[in-house]
Every structure is written in structure tokens, then in C-alpha cells.
Amino acid sequence: MTTKTLFSIIESSAHPNLTEIYTALGIKESKINSMRKAIAELKKQQPEFIVAEFFYGYGNNYAGVNISNLDVLLYSLQKYSADTKVIVLVDKEEFQYVGKLNEIIKLHDVLKFPINKDHMRKSLS
DSSP: OOOEEEEEEOOSTTSOOOHHHHHHTTEEEEEEOOHHHHHHHHHHOOOSEEEEEOOBOOSSSSTTTOSBTTHHHHHHHHHHOTTOEEEEEEOGGGHHHHGGGGGTSOOSEEEESSOOHHHHHHHHO
16 A cells, blocks of 8 residues: 655645654655645656645735735645645635635635644545
8 A cells, every 4th residue: 555645735834743743644754844845746746635725915915916825836736736635724814715725726625724634524525
């Protein structure tokens, strides 16, 4: 049996430590601390899952071109790993903007903070 892999992209202290869940499900976690590094890893390895936080670009950080911090990663997934399932973690105030990402690539799941661990287990099963 092949071990499933997961990229946990940790860009803030709000990202929960879900290693216990991943380990219990037999998923190998790679912790990555930037989108740039995640995209570089994506070119080497195609994970079954990516878990990443969503930060909406309110026009100033992303020059109005991108929706969020995840846009470039999702475009890279189209090219390098279209079958990877993306699970997005989002603050309830920014939840209204996450749906726009489905125009880039279909999201597997969206979880609001605080993260419900049972919901995460179901998303990964």
C-alpha cells in the first residue's frame, strides 16, 4: 500500500497542529512555511492533499490581480498535480471570498476556524 502524502502549508500561528490526525490516518505530512517553497516541492512530489490557510487579498497585497495568497499555488496545481485535493482553512470573516478559488481549481473542502477535527478526518478519508 502506498502512503498518502500531505503538504501542510503553515503561514501563520493560527494554523492548527493536525499531525496527530494525519498520522492516525497513515498520511505522511510535509510541513512547509511558504507558498514559494510549496510550489517548489510540488514540482518534485505530487501530494494527495494540501492543507493551507486562506488570506484574502484586499486589493493592496495582491495588486487586485489575485484573490488571495493561494492563487499562484492553485494555478501551479493545474500544471503539476491536478488531482491533489485542497483543503482550505479560513477565518469566518473571510469565508465569503473562498468560493472564488473554485474558478481556479475545485477545492476539496473549506474549514472555518476553529477547525473541527472530526470534519478534518472526514475530509481526509
